[in-house]
Amino acid sequence: MAQLLLKGHPIGNFQGVLFDKDGTLSHSEPHLLALADARINKAVNIAQEQAPALKSSELINTLRRTFGVDQGMLDPGGTLAVASRQDNIASTATVFCLLGCSWPQALYLAHTCFDAVDQDGMINSTQSPLIIGARHLLQDLHQQGVTAAVISNDTRSGIADFLAHHQLSGGFAGIWSADDHPRKPDPQAVLELCGRLGLPPQRCALVGDAETDLQMALEAGIGGVIGFTGGWKRAPELPSAQHLLHSWTDLALCTAT
Structure with a gap:
């Protein structure tokens, strides 16, 4: 378990973090x-x-x-x-x-x-870049034993290809995709993913850039609901966020005591 810090301020102790992909990890x-x-x-x-x-x-x-x-x-x-x-x-x-x-x-x-x-084949198949600062946080999570997973409405192969392209596959313990049922934003999707990970929802944080993601997380009983606003030219409106994060460099962690 590790303590998440937002701009140096503690926002909770968590065993796992669930990430959206497009607009959260990926500059899509x-x-x-x-x-x-x-x-x-x-x-x-x-x-x-x-x-x-x-x-x-x-x-x-x-x-x-x-x-x-x-x-x-x-x-x-x-x-x-x-x-x-x-x-x-x-x-x-x-x-x-x-x-x-x-x-x-x-x-x-x-x-x-x-x-x-x-x-x-008119669309460039090159993978979208990783949003600045995300890699460092993901490495820290892995090093401190915090479980990371992706929950996205992309296909399973699309998520896997993105993670493999950015050499992140080994840092993620689970994926919940559009190929899984139910799909986001059904709260049961979060509960099923947490079950796969062997973690209680209240010991997990979710980071997403869509209001539907955050509402889903709240209904599922996720312990920390973090709205990410730095992935789009027009910042999303996220009234359900418990915490707002604009840059991955603002989020850090330390070992919980």
């Missing part, structure tokens, strides 16, 4: 903005071929709002930043439906759009 905004543009462009092309009655300008503007894209920034609470792939497909299908498609056609168009972007 540039990649997600490129992904949004690719999906929107592909959606327009597919609609022109298969649903020509849809107006391209309406489709573009509605999808940008749906994904949370605004003036070259991504809404850290929007679907693309927070939700799983399946949830983003559903939100895209809803846009097609609102603009005049039947629900079966809307779902087909959304799946076709997402799959086509993946197959085209």
